[in-house]
Amino acid sequence: MTKTSELSRNWWHEETEGVAFTHALDMKLLYSEQSPFQKIEVFEHDVFGRVLTLDDLVQASHADEFMYHEMAVHVPLLGRKREKADVLIVGGGDGGILREALRHEFVARVVMVEIDERVIEVSKEYLGINGDYSDPRVDLIIGDAAQYMREARSKGDMFDLIILDLSEPVGPSSSVFTQSFCEDFAKCIKPDGVVLDSDSIFVGKDRAYFLQELCGDKDQNLVSIMQREKLLPHVAGYRSIVQLYPAAEFGFFLYSYDGHDYSKPVATWTGRHYNTELHQAAFALPTWWRQNLGF
Template identity: 65%
Template structure:
């Protein structure tokens, strides 16, 4: 190296089979293996504390607000509701919950996270979480696929279901199934919406999702929804999240009625989110339209 630095000592993110990785010079603060996954907390001098699950970055103090604000405020502000019920699938770092609770029209929030240890360590080290003691919140530490299956049988329905998932291996593998997609559709109100998201990579031959690269097959929830039509209407918007692999990040809205969420019904100002960003996020590049079909 021209500057004499040995970059081999840096932490490298699991490439997930894509042959691309982040390399960060940072200090390991805590490492623990839960019954579900390996959990690591690092400290970076520029990006702050970083949550890593099974070798993949999940949240960094420096830029987590971009993802969390765009995942929550677009679907909640894109359609007026006097009262809204929300399910968060995953979300152990607590950032999605934090943003959801900023909306007074949200009257009920169920957060279903399989790994209590992720919640506890994120609260302790990252401090980006919402208030779990808010009376609107019901925290359930269980398999989200089991929860939604039971909710579907019981006839429990929601206005917004946010999928804040790790990649389709380990504890998240149970939700990347057709049965889970069917239960999503059953639990969604006729005018409700499901929010899904993923990192997107532009390859020489085709565009790929991180879900495809890390999973057991070239498939993701977007392709399952397109093929099976459990929720027949799909729209998309995008953002840039620097510390996610590839930085290009897609958000996908699944619904029964095809309502457009591209126009916010009221003003809201976040650290990243505002009305102009909301509208602009739906302006998709040509390659999105041609290669991803939006």
């Protein structure tokens, strides 16, 4: 048997400086560019398939992207009875959130705001996990999400579901990790609507940490801002595992005016990951979530 030390390795590392943590993947670089906003790279891994990274942070892989995208979309969409739904996707350049939202006929409109058109183009070419941008329900906007949200607020444009599909608070995403952005999206959600946020969670010896706060300013953690300012007074959470995200423990956060309980699906849907039983079970939170994260 060949010794590991004798094998040819192409180790790529994702580093989380704030917690002195790294994980590594042995994979081959397929594509790299520096767009006007960020470094975009696509790798090939023997087991996980193609992996998209932005500024050296994993965004999606062929192996597990459906775990994140299905749980982000179907829980808030199927957790409440709606005749029709208007959905806003903030970010989401790989297209997986769009794909899952368009699966439901009651979704009448999907606005997707992505600042970096090259992420969309590279993802379509190398990953092919995206929804149909030509679907008549889709309005794709290339631009800054913070500016879009300010303008939507001033026009009174309202949504049933807003999904914050953001990379970490570095590069182009830094403009949305602010209290003013939270104030704007709180004014763009309908009274019975919900905002979906998410983040990786690390469990330390003393407390739990969001990846958002480890990558950037601790004051720019959206969950903490929403809990503290009560811009949408009800904050709930559910959990999943996304294997290639740092720490694997992954949290989804629901911000709403009315505190509706989204843990009970109103329709049956089965995906590669999502199903009715998993939907309900995702809301069973560990004790440390309640103690450390305020849920």
